[in-house]
Amino acid sequence: MAAAPVWSVDPRTGKQREQVAVEATAQEVDAAVRAAHEARGALADRAVRAAFLRTAAQRLEDAKDTLIEVADAESALGPVRLTGELARTCFQLRAFAGIVDEGAFLDVVINHPDDTTVPPTPDLRRYKVPLGVVAVYSASNFPFAFSVAGGDTASALAAGCPVVVKSHPDHPALSELVAKVLRRAAAEHGVPEGVLGLVHGFEAGVELVKHPLVAAAGFTGSVRGGRALFDAAAARPVPIPFHGELGSLNPVVVTEAAAEERAEAIGTGLAGSMTMGVGQFCTKPGFVLAPAGEAGDRLLKSLVDGVSDTDAGVLLDHRMRDHFLAGIEERTRLADVESPVTPGAGGEHTVSAGFLTVPASRLTAEGAYDVLIEECFGPVTVVARYESPEEVTAVLSRLPGNLTATLHLSEAEGAGEGRGAELLAELTPLAGRVLVNGWPTGVAVAPSQHHGGPYPATTSTSTSVGGTAIERWLRPVAYQGVPEALLPVELRDANEAGVPRRFDGRLER
Amino acid sequence: MAAAPVWSVDPRTGKQREQVAVEATAQEVDAAVRAAHEARGALADRAVRAAFLRTAAQRLEDAKDTLIEVADAESALGPVRLTGELARTCFQLRAFAGIVDEGAFLDVVINHPDDTTVPPTPDLRRYKVPLGVVAVYSASNFPFAFSVAGGDTASALAAGCPVVVKSHPDHPALSELVAKVLRRAAAEHGVPEGVLGLVHGFEAGVELVKHPLVAAAGFTGSVRGGRALFDAAAARPVPIPFHGELGSLNPVVVTEAAAEERAEAIGTGLAGSMTMGVGQFCTKPGFVLAPAGEAGDRLLKSLVDGVSDTDAGVLLDHRMRDHFLAGIEERTRLADVESPVTPGAGGEHTVSAGFLTVPASRLTAEGAYDVLIEECFGPVTVVARYESPEEVTAVLSRLPGNLTATLHLSEAEGAGEGRGAELLAELTPLAGRVLVNGWPTGVAVAPSQHHGGPYPATTSTSTSVGGTAIERWLRPVAYQGVPEALLPVELRDANEAGVPRRFDGRLER
Structure with a gap:
């Protein structure tokens, strides 16, 4: 049997560019x-x-x-x-x-013999090996x-x-x-x-x-x-x-007070984040809890404007495009689901952005609407309109694990008034990164970053x-009673390698 | 159906003491x-x-x-x-x-906004949650x-x-x-x-x-x-x-030079470690590579003396006793396996300690002898006699993952002469704790401890x-752009909690 060819394909045309290799x-x-x-x-x-x-x-x-x-x-x-x-x-x-230079990742811990512990501690030195x-x-x-x-x-x-x-x-x-x-x-x-x-x-x-x-x-x-x-x-x-x-839904909660204060800015920011890279970020905000009522309506109006202004885009491959269109079809078929801007096929090879709305009450119990709290890869988000804080809590309790969860608060809530702290505590179990008044797309490469979260966000x-x-x-390895001459340099007393370590209980830089 | 009773049993007699609960x-x-x-x-x-x-x-x-x-x-x-x-x-x-008091386990990392990174870093603060x-x-x-x-x-x-x-x-x-x-x-x-x-x-x-x-x-x-x-x-x-x-075999390698220097001390130490707690430690040395020849013979003689001096003991339950006796039976049946002191049934409820020997050459390729490199819970160890350093390497390469691996070296080898460093490097991939000139039983409760190892030692x-x-x-959670008032106390700039942390790249105690 001939080896299967591996083709490079142009997603703008669906045409094969060249054969790159074989499987x-x-x-x-x-x-x-x-x-x-x-x-x-x-x-x-x-x-x-x-x-x-x-x-x-x-x-x-x-x-x-x-x-x-x-x-x-x-x-x-x-x-x-x-x-x-x-x-x-x-x-x-x-x-x-x-x-690698700094060596903190080696997690060096050194203990000299100590008879005051139970049982006594021998000479024991730990670091990590590949x-x-x-x-x-x-x-x-x-x-x-x-x-x-x-x-x-x-x-x-x-x-x-x-x-x-x-x-x-x-x-x-x-x-x-x-x-x-x-x-x-x-x-x-x-x-x-x-x-x-x-x-x-x-x-x-x-x-x-x-x-x-x-x-x-x-x-x-x-x-x-x-x-x-x-x-x-x-x-x-x-x-x-x-x-x-x-996979990740990346829920966003907008409080009533936040919407009252800056509905338009939130709607515009959401439109930008959910359509960025044609909605193909793993941190795309795919589910938004926004208040019912006038302030929420204003948020939606800005979202309509922002999303409508977005050009149709090409997805990474045609299989994704098919999945996206099928996902939209499945979701818009549900009663009470509306699409102020319907996501869909922009042209033969593109898709156009849009969003769906649903009353949050549809999502407080298991059922057909659960598809709305599953990731749909591409430029679409679902806005669930809630009537009360209790409804927010009920829906949040049903969400799967996420890479991110985002909270939009009013200035007063950010300063500690109202339900800000409570909502932050409700979002923390749902995600590996929790944001306030920002958007989850864009993942900084920083020591403090955490890009992971409860399953299915990460395994x-x-x-x-x-x-x-x-x-x-x-993985860690501990060396017990190993003579200085045979120890890895990072585990010797003198610390010629200059790595941060815990030395007989003291943290040393 | 009645709930199944849970009995407390006396292993010294095999008799039920009392019904404690139901399943x-x-x-x-x-x-x-x-x-x-x-x-x-x-x-x-x-x-x-x-x-x-x-x-x-x-x-x-x-x-x-x-x-x-x-x-x-x-x-x-x-x-x-x-x-x-x-x-x-x-x-x-x-x-x-x-x-818990110290809080280092929270792994706090704080980054303030930084436009020099690619992409720019927002205010991002990470710690760990249960x-x-x-x-x-x-x-x-x-x-x-x-x-x-x-x-x-x-x-x-x-x-x-x-x-x-x-x-x-x-x-x-x-x-x-x-x-x-x-x-x-x-x-x-x-x-x-x-x-x-x-x-x-x-x-x-x-x-x-x-x-x-x-x-x-x-x-x-x-x-x-x-x-x-x-x-x-x-x-x-x-x-x-x-x-x-x-499970863990906890291999021990005794170099020729170490055996020449202190065969008797090693044999006596091994007898003590392998029979400790009636051989029911997960760190029991269950497999020993000892040199063929005169020095190795002296080691074995000490081991015979030490093991023979050990009283018969009661295992934790009768099922374990049955497994132990069956395990000995299976191993001693193999040609070229000898038992200078045969482990066995001491009495109706006890077992007696012993050990087996085998030429290391039997273990350099897959086959029936592989049972000798599987854990046998109880007071028994297997001593494989090797003819050359190459045989040691060949057998080590076939061992499963372990909690511990132990090396007995001569004084000169410990000081860096000969194959000490090489053997240490061969043992490190096999275990989570590597000892020189000690015995693996006895696990200190220390910050530098690692009680785990490649599968099946740990999963x-x-x-x-x-x-x-x-x-x-x-698990870690990163907070992005969260106002001070809503941050957990450990993540605030002031560090009122006094926890060790990485603050804009600097390690702080």
Whole structure:
């Protein structure tokens, strides 16, 4: 049987651009994983890792023009957005280089012998070691920042783990280009090119998560695909951590007082956030609790204006377009669901933005309306109009886990009056990031970031963005009674490595 | 159908002592979980949690005489060992109270707005929140320290998570007593007694891990039982973290030079460690690579003497005794396996310690001898005699994951000569704790401890002993743009809570 071809497709036309590769066989997946495994020793030196990450960023910037052109041809995301995303990707690689240099991620804890504890403590020194080869399943909607050189790869390499990427079929040509850049950057530092493997094909992805030498996986994508791989990871003879970012509704609550104070600004802001990138952000606000009544009406009017002003856009692929249109069809069929601006097919290859409204009372109990509290990928949001604070609480209690939850408060509520604190406490169990008076799209690459949340937002308690994403690829090891001469340098008393640590109970910078 | 009775059994006689309870029905499990869930708000205040943990320790000490008597009657572990274990348990509760006070476990990271990052960083503040109700599956072999008031419970309560314990059938009477003590301690601080639930019965344990309000689980026990619960946790509509400690061989490598230097001391130390607690420690050294030849022979002679001097002992229950005897039978049947001291039935209710030897060459490839590199719970170890360093490497590469791995080196090797560093590097991938010139039994409750390891030692990268065990029951939440008045006190600029944190990149104590 001939190997299945992998085509690069232009979503603006639906036409094949070029054949990029063929789908990897099980043997080819095995070869990629083994090559990555063999490369792990070259990543043991933290200085090499940091230098490799910085060079990778530089070489991606060097190749910027070509990369943006190919990325745009495959994703239709446009050069402006893609230029920003590439800059973010390079910033992220350098940020992880800084994290590798600092060494706080090693979580060094040292205890000297202590007879006052029960039982007595021997000489015991703990830090974290890399898990091994990491499988990265890249996303469609961020061809740079959540793909071959994205946050999963950057954090895994920073941790000392080689990576095998399962490319996303929406940008195979870009994936090949980026992988080549990373491999060349590795070679510049004496790291074998096998440290970054790339495989194409659905079956290859399944083989990858089952491979005995794969020690952990990172995934960004759909609930269906992510859950299938999560299940495969858990069913292995030796189960492995599976850090999947699957799906998120990203609820927004607008209080009555906030709507009274600035309905128009909220409506306009919502329109901008939900249509950004043709509604293809995992943090798109997909569900809004807005008050019934006059202030809420004003909010909706601004939303109508904002959404109507948005140009039709091209989704990442035609399958997504079909799903989007089917999702709209399914939702608008429900009684009491209205669409002040109906989302739909803009043209043969585009979609137009819109939004739906529903009385919040339809959502306080399980039933057919539950489809409205499921993610619909694309430029649409659902506005549920509530009559009372109790209705808000009732609907919130029924929401699945989310990456983000957003609260719009009045000035007085923000200062502590009214139900602000109560609502914040109600939103916290629902999400990994809680915002006040902002919009969830746009995810900063910061040490304080948490891009994750209760299932199905993520399959673990980890983040895929920000400095702590490195924690996913490490495990602790404690050394007991190991002579100084044999200890890793980070665990010796003298701290020549200069890493932050907990030394006999004291935190040392 | 009448509810199944739960009996307390005396392992010294195999006779039922008393009926303690009945097995919990699904409705009773549901009630326990709901009561725990309702109690979560009472744990929100860190000061209350710390005080509750300290009072729990005090009240357990107050009830010491009764607790030790019942524990000994159900476990046959003897008052000396049990007194030490209770002291350890109370030390652990107080250690977690200290951790709650300090607040480092909250992992506070604060970033103020910063336009120099790509993309720009908003006001973003992260800390960790409790996951919710934790299911604790207690162990047979530590009726205090890994049971109702053990490390899983202590760390979960410290994190702010209510607990429902599935009691171990080997000590149901003690479990009821300890649960009562903890509940009364909770009540002293205004925490509802439902904060600590207790259920009996195998089916109740399965119901518990599937309950929608259970947010995570901790388990200590067998590979078979732990894997079944792990699978159930992963198969839930909303999967939950399952931190299971399942099984461990705890390999020991004795170098030729070490054996030449102190064969007798190593043999005697090994005999003590492998027979401690009738070989019922999860860290029992169950597999030893010792050199062939004269020095190794001397080591074995000491081991014969040490093991022969050990009294026959009572295992925790008769099922374990049956498994132990069957395990010995299966292993001694293999050609080339010898038993210088044959482990076996000491009397009607006891077992006697012993050990087996095998040429290491039998273990360098998959086959019938693989049973020798599986855990056999009880007072037995397997000594594989190696002919060359290459044979050691070949056997190590075939071992499953372990809680511990131990290396015995000569003085010169400890100082950096010879293969010491190389062997340490070979052992590190195999275990969560690596020892030099010590014995793995005895697990200190220290911040630097790591009691966990590659599967099947644990089902996650976490520890069940030591300060970082608290991390298992928390998840991060980032707050973006939240006004000061609504922020948790730990996330405000002023740091009135005095918690260690990362503040705009700087680590602050």
